[in-house]
Every structure is written in structure tokens, then in C-alpha cells.
Amino acid sequence: MPITEHQAEADAIQAEIFRRMPPEHKLELAVAMQQQARDLMDAGLQLSHPRMSADERQREIARRILNART
Numbered sequence: 001m002p003i004t005e006h007q008a009e010a011d012a013i014q015a016e017i018f019r020r021m022p023p024e025h026k027l028e029l030a031v032a033m034q035q036q037a038r039d040l041m042d043a044g045l046q047l048s049h050p051r052m053s054a055d056e057r058q059r060e061i062a063r064r065i066l067n068a069r070t
Contacts, residue, residue: 038065 003011018026038061045057052060 021029041061041064042057045052045060049057
């Protein structure tokens with residue numbers, strides 16, 4: 001899907017906001033995003049595997065993160 005002019009402008013504004021942000025705030029955001037991703041994975045596992053224990057879900061989340069490809 002091609003990027004619209006509006007999307008390109010929004011991306012440029014967001015990039016400028018991140019450039020001006022202090023490093024410690026960027027780190028806080030990264031940690032919060034990682035926790036949100038883990039929470040979403042946990043919720044998905046709870047729905048798809050209701051009998052899986054919390055410990056099993058945490059191990060599965062760790063396995064998925066360790067084996068993730070970029």
C-alpha cells in the first residue's frame with residue numbers, strides 16, 4: 001500500500017518528536033512497548049490455550065522472543 005502524503009507528514013512529525021526526546025524517555029517507551037507486547041502475547045495464549053498455566057505461557061513468550069527473526 002503506498003504511503004499517502006498525510007502519512008508521510010505524520011511520520012516526519014513523529015520522527016522529529018523522537019529526535020527531541022531525552023534518551024531516558026526513549027528507554028521508558030521501549031520498556032513499556034516490550035511489556036505491552038508480552039501482555040498481548042499472554043492474552044493471545046490465554047485465548048488459544050486456556051489450559052496453559054501462567055508459567056507455561058511465560059516460557060512460551062520467552063521462547064517466541066528468543067526465536068524471533070527480524
